[in-house]
Amino acid sequence: MALQPAAGARDLNPQQVELNQKLNQRLAKVYRLWGYDEVSPPRVERLETLKAGGAIASQDIVRLVADEPLGLRPEMTASIARAACTRLRQRPRPLRLWAAGTIFESRIADEGSLCIEENLQSGVELFGVEPINAEMELLSLLFSAVETLELSKRHKPRLLVGHTALMDLIMLPFQNDLREKIRTALIHYDRLALENLQLPNDQFERLLHHLECRGEPLDVLERLSGQFGTQQALNNLQRLFEQMGPLAADQGIDLQLDPTFQPHFELYTGLVFQLVCQSDAAPVVIARGGRYDNLVARCGAKGLQAAGVGFSFAIDDIRELLTKEIRASEAVESTLVAYGDQTSLEHALKRQRHWHKQGQRAVVELEACRDREEAFSRLADRGCSTLDWLDH
Amino acid sequence: MITVALAKGALLNDSVARFQSAGLDFSAVLDPGNRQLMVPSRCGRARALLVRNGDVPVYVAYGQAQLGVVGYDVLREHQMPVAQLVDLGFGGCRMAVAVKDSSGYKHAADLPPHCRVASKFTHCAREFFDALDLPVELVHLTGSVELGPITGIAEAIVDLVATGRTLRDNGLVAIEELFQSSARLIGHPLALRLDRGDLQLIVEAMRIQQSLPKNSA
Numbered sequence: 001m002a003l004q005p006a007a008g009a010r011d012l013n014p015q016q017v018e019l020n021q022k023l024n025q026r027l028a029k030v031y032r033l034w035g036y037d038e039v040s041p042p043r044v045e046r047l048e049t050l051k052a053g054g055a056i057a058s059q060d061i062v063r064l065v066a067d068e069p070l071g072l073r074p075e076m077t078a079s080i081a082r083a084a085c086t087r088l089r090q091r092p093r094p095l096r097l098w099a100a101g102t103i104f105e106s107r108i109a110d111e112g113s114l115c116i117e118e119n120l121q122s123g124v125e126l127f128g129v130e131p132i133n134a135e136m137e138l139l140s141l142l143f144s145a146v147e148t149l150e151l152s153k154r155h156k157p158r159l160l161v162g163h164t165a166l167m168d169l170i171m172l173p174f175q176n177d178l179r180e181k182i183r184t185a186l187i188h189y190d191r192l193a194l195e196n197l198q199l200p201n202d203q204f205e206r207l208l209h210h211l212e213c214r215g216e217p218l219d220v221l222e223r224l225s226g227q228f229g230t231q232q233a234l235n236n237l238q239r240l241f242e243q244m245g246p247l248a249a250d251q252g253i254d255l256q257l258d259p260t261f262q263p264h265f266e267l268y269t270g271l272v273f274q275l276v277c278q279s280d281a282a283p284v285v286i287a288r289g290g291r292y293d294n295l296v297a298r299c300g301a302k303g304l305q306a307a308g309v310g311f312s313f314a315i316d317d318i319r320e321l322l323t324k325e326i327r328a329s330e331a332v333e334s335t336l337v338a339y340g341d342q343t344s345l346e347h348a349l350k351r352q353r354h355w356h357k358q359g360q361r362a363v364v365e366l367e368a369c370r371d372r373e374e375a376f377s378r379l380a381d382r383g384c385s386t387l388d389w390l391d392h
Numbered sequence: 393m394i395t396v397a398l399a400k401g402a403l404l405n406d407s408v409a410r411f412q413s414a415g416l417d418f419s420a421v422l423d424p425g426n427r428q429l430m431v432p433s434r435c436g437r438a439r440a441l442l443v444r445n446g447d448v449p450v451y452v453a454y455g456q457a458q459l460g461v462v463g464y465d466v467l468r469e470h471q472m473p474v475a476q477l478v479d480l481g482f483g484g485c486r487m488a489v490a491v492k493d494s495s496g497y498k499h500a501a502d503l504p505p506h507c508r509v510a511s512k513f514t515h516c517a518r519e520f521f522d523a524l525d526l527p528v529e530l531v532h533l534t535g536s537v538e539l540g541p542i543t544g545i546a547e548a549i550v551d552l553v554a555t556g557r558t559l560r561d562n563g564l565v566a567i568e569e570l571f572q573s574s575a576r577l578i579g580h581p582l583a584l585r586l587d588r589g590d591l592q593l594i595v596e597a598m599r600i601q602q603s604l605p606k607n608s609a
Contacts, residue, residue: 158586189581192476212592214585258585276586282455283582 010102010118010316019319019326020120024100026148027122027313031098034141036124039097041079043104047071052078053298055267062106062116072104077125077267077292077310084127084308085299093128093305100315123289123312127296127305132236134309135271135291136243142287142311143247146275149286149318150325151252155277157286158254161217162261162272165233166224170210170259173203186211186260214258217241224259240271269294271309279321286321287313336384338365338375340391347390355388362388394438394590397451397460403575406482407461410577411440414597437590449474449578458583458591465552465573469513474578478599483575485554487516488566492541500524500568503548510540511550520550520570538562 012020028038047069050061056078061071073079076099084095100122109115124141126134139159151157170186171179178197185193186207194207213223221238228234241255248255253275263272270291276283289311297306319326335355339348348364355362363382369375372389379387398407398421408418417434420426421442429442441457446469448462453472460474463483467476489500489509497503501524510531511517521528531546533539538558540546552573553559553566577598584591 160585188473189475189579189584192479192576195479256586261585276582282580283586285582 009116010120016319020315022326023149023313023315023318024120024122027145028098028100030141030145030148031124034096034124034137034144036096036098039080039083039099040101041073041076041083041099043073043102044070045073045079049078049082050074052267052295055292055295060105060107062104074105075103075267076101076121076123076312077308078295080125080310081127081292081296081308082299084125085296085301085305089301089305094134095127096124097127098122098124119317120315121312122315123287123310125308125310127308129309130304130307131270131291132240134307135236135240138289138309138311139240139244139273140247142275142289143244143251143253145313146251146253146287149322151277151322152325153252155279155321156254157252157275157277158256159248160261160274160276161255161257162259163233163237164262164269164272165231166259167262169224169228169231169233170207182207187262189260211260214256214261217255217257218245220257220259237271263288263290267292267295273311277321284317284321285314286318287311332361333386334382334384335360335362335386335388336365336375336379336382337362337388337390338369338378340371340375340389341368342392343390351388351390394459394594395441395457396438397441397443397448397457397462399445399448399460399462399466400442401445403445403461403463403483406480406575410461410480410598410601411594413601414594416594446470452578452580455580455583458580458587459594460578461575462578463573464571464576465513465516467576467578468571468573469515471515473581475581475584476576477579477584477595478577478602480575480577480598481602484572485552485574486566486572487513487550487570488553489520489548489550489568489570490538490541490553490559490564490566491548493563493565495541495547497548497567500548501526502567503528507547508540508545509548509550510537510546512537513550513552516570517550538564 044064047061047063050056050071050073051058056074060074064070080097080099084097088095103119103121105117107115107117126138167183171183174182181197189211194204213220218241221234225234245255263274268290270293272290273288274285275287277286291309293307296308337348337352339345345366352362352364363384365375365378365382375389376387379385396411398404398418405422408422411418416438418431418440421431421440430439431442432439441451443451445462445466448460449467449470449472451457452460452474461480465487491497503526505527507528508531509517509528510533512534514530514532517530537549537551540549541564542562550570556566559566577595579591
């Protein structure tokens with residue numbers, strides 16, 4: 001029998017599970033305070049749903065062997081959007097939902113084998129609200145949620161924000177294949193790929209300028225306004241950042257607007273963001289989100305109904321990031337019920353029920369002990385502090 | 393602190409020299425007595441990880457190193473999500489298909505379908521033969537690939553060619569080039585986006601130095 005879990009799968013110990021639950025509960029408390037209702041989308045979905053209309057590449061999805069094309073969810077937004085547009089269609093908008101659960105991503109490891117990455121996520125979705133009102137609530141809620149995580153200064157949290165409309169403005173002079181190549185090079189921060197396209201010098205310089213144009217949001221917006229004139233997207237972002245700046249500062253979060261920033265999944269059709277923290281070794285993305293109206297429209301929603309924004313926290317990554325800040329609960333006072341040759345396990349189990357009725361954690365020593373001293377010596381191994389010795 | 397991944401071997405001397413002229417002195421890694429794999433720069437604001445050639449993009453892709461220097465051939469083979477920042481110009485070589493001089497093959501397309509091709513760079517080879525629409529069986533070897541056609545394990549090889557001397561000495565000839573390779577400065581895309589200017593200074597210094605005429609570099 002293989003004794004190792006499948007590559008990439010999580011196999012957590014009790015303390016890690018407890019910390020995950022603690023983080024989940026903290027976040028859930030905030031979501032509920034903001035009026036969000038919990039849903040539990042399926043882990044298994046039809047591939048067509050999971051691909052979210054091509055926004056998610058099929059190689060990112062763990063497929064199941066079945067008569068119909070099925071897979072494990074690589075994120076939860078597509079499933080929740082479908083629910084919002086079908087059985088929750090009649091519910092009034094704004095529709096506020098939250099969910100927590102495991103997601104599965106597939107990737108090919110360097111040696112060519114399939115690697116399944118399993119991660120615990122917790123996040124919210126807000127349906128039926130147009131820009132930029134929904135984004136205002138979403139980011140305010142994100143900051144409230146971050147507050148409960150108790151990040152410290154050493155994590156240097158920074159919210160990296162982009163917007164698909166900004167990328168569209170940058171891409172305006174380019175068409176077809178060239179457009180896609182430039183877009184890919186900008187997203188991957190690949191300057192050599194841009195150089196190799198051998199664009200006219202003025203276009204190349206302008207693209208480099210856009211690649212390096214990032215920083216404090218209001219400064220960046222001013223620079224972009226200088227280049228592109230008055231634009232609805234810029235006005236919306238201006239309003240958003242004027243509101244969000246002080247809230248982010250309260251939480252010690254730096255805001256950074258980066259016009260060429262786009263995430264891995266091409267799900268988003270508006271604001272996109274990632275909350276990045278500094279771990280001891282490398283930057284870690286602890287939350288990501290944005291607007292995904294096209295996905296909601298693909299689920300059959302029309303007009304204002306076809307509007308959705310959301311974010312999700314990566315719980316496992318946050319747990320690993322907060323190793324110094326968050327601890328599992330202190331050991332609960334436990335009683336070890338042990339018995340000698342003069343009595344029996346049945347008696348010990350009865351005694352255990354007595355303790356449980358009093359709300360006291362109690363564990364039975366399943367083998368008889370020679371004497372009280374032997375029972376006492378087992379206390380530490382069993383994680384107990386007091387002994388209830390039965391010898392008659 | 394800035395962490396830089398440097399490849400042991402042929403690229404190391406030039407890599408150290410380029411970082412030195414950009415303000416980071418890692419010359420301690422060139423000391424023959426050095427056995428440390430993580431070496432601080434003389435100024436103390438950076439450190440170098442001394443790793444195998446193929447591991448440079450791995451350290452950078454995972455964000456453990458913000459910058460690295462590695463050959464383009466390795467980047468093509470491993471396809472890791474790293475940002476290519478500067479073509480450093482040194483370590484020049486080409487990835488080529490080579491066959492026995494006596495084989496009579498003049499082009500890769502002359503090779504018989506389903507023949508065996510030996511290579512350390514099976515991903516690059518697969519891409520090339522797929523584009524040619526020529527089905528081949530790839531045999532992965534980790535070194536001395538030139539032995540493939542000599543021993544008969546393969547009809548052809550795909551390998552790096554610098555001067556071509558090793559091919560000649562083993563009775564082989566290059567018949568087609570896949571791509572030219574040279575050392576690249578690479579970076580972790582997210583670290584570059586989060587950078588407050590420290591990384592950018594180094595990247596720009598290395599780029600400017602690369603664009604200078606060779607006698608002033």
